[in-house]
Amino acid sequence: MNQVQTTLNMTNDGAPGTSDADLARRATLGDLDAFDALTNRHERRVYSLALRMLRQEQDAEDVTQQTFLSALENLAGFRGEASFSTWLLRIASHAALKVIRKRKGLRTVSLEEATEGTDDSDVIPHPEYIADWRQSPEELAQSNEVRRLLDEALGRLDEKHRLVFLLRDVQGLSVKETAEALGLTEANTKVRLLRARLHLRELLTRTLGDPARRLERPHDHPH
Amino acid sequence: MKCEELLAILNEYVDGTVDPAICDEFEKHIAGCNPCQVVVDNIRKTITLYKEGEPYDLPVEFHHRLHAALRRRWEETHH
Numbered sequence: 001m002n003q004v005q006t007t008l009n010m011t012n013d014g015a016p017g018t019s020d021a022d023l024a025r026r027a028t029l030g031d032l033d034a035f036d037a038l039t040n041r042h043e044r045r046v047y048s049l050a051l052r053m054l055r056q057e058q059d060a061e062d063v064t065q066q067t068f069l070s071a072l073e074n075l076a077g078f079r080g081e082a083s084f085s086t087w088l089l090r091i092a093s094h095a096a097l098k099v100i101r102k103r104k105g106l107r108t109v110s111l112e113e114a115t116e117g118t119d120d121s122d123v124i125p126h127p128e129y130i131a132d133w134r135q136s137p138e139e140l141a142q143s144n145e146v147r148r149l150l151d152e153a154l155g156r157l158d159e160k161h162r163l164v165f166l167l168r169d170v171q172g173l174s175v176k177e178t179a180e181a182l183g184l185t186e187a188n189t190k191v192r193l194l195r196a197r198l199h200l201r202e203l204l205t206r207t208l209g210d211p212a213r214r215l216e217r218p219h220d221h222p223h
Numbered sequence: 224m225k226c227e228e229l230l231a232i233l234n235e236y237v238d239g240t241v242d243p244a245i246c247d248e249f250e251k252h253i254a255g256c257n258p259c260q261v262v263v264d265n266i267r268k269t270i271t272l273y274k275e276g277e278p279y280d281l282p283v284e285f286h287h288r289l290h291a292a293l294r295r296r297w298e299e300t301h302h
Contacts, residue, residue: 048278137271
């Protein structure tokens with residue numbers, strides 16, 4: 001590997017306006033620069049998903065590398081029905097789930113059994129801190145401090161809630177696909193998703209909510 | 224509809240998959256219930272923030288290692 005090539009490749013993410021599908025086609029025909037460009041475009045999203053699922057940098061790196069190696073070897077299998085990014089994130093989440101199963105030493109046991117809890121049938125907790133946020137998500141998304149807050153909040157979720165939220169809401173799988181990936185029933189997936197969404201809303205609103213516009217928690221009223 | 228009942232179908236409402244008849248009831252409720260309105264809005268923003276937020280940069284050393292590994296594998300599989 002020569003150093004100059006590596007350095008050049010670092011910044012190559014394809015000509016502006018070149019679609020992922022075009023780059024994938026060129027890569028399938030043997031164009032390494034096109035594959036390199038695809039990697040540069042998507043490696044941050046893949047790494048971030050892996051990091052949020054696994055919460056451990058070394059494992060996130062391993063999963064990221066596995067994901068792109070697998071993409072390289074299976075490019076012909078990318079048919080362009082889903083976006084390239086969806087295809088990659090799907091490979092990444094399956095690889096991350098494998099690591100999680102391995103960690104638990106329960107390779108043959110589903111995540112449902114591995115993470116069985118008693119809270120799924122309990123009453124859903126009421127929202128407590130209710131206030132409009134001071135800034136729009138678009139403004140907030142630019143801030144490193146907010147990104148840290150997002151990760152702290154995710155870290156406070158049980159793994160079983162965190163994984164459902166990441167697969168369904170961040171990666172964009174359907175409830176059915178999320179349930180299948182995690183070995184859960186759809187009903188269980190929905191309950192976990194609701195808990196995750198409510199918990200994250202609560203945690204984020206305590207920091208991002210405008211205290212001057214805080215509202216009392218809802219109570220029974222005849223509407 | 225009470226706030227608790229609304230909570231039970233919050234997922235479907237946020238995802239736009241709630242039954243239209245129930246959706247009408249849901250909307251009637253939130254039109255008169257500011258806290259529920261804000262909770263729904265907060266949840267939508269929470270999801271957007273996680274989905275659209277800036278991803279992490281790869282550690283530089285790992286970025287190099289990744290591209291080197293991919294190039295190696297490429298050369299193995301394309302010869």
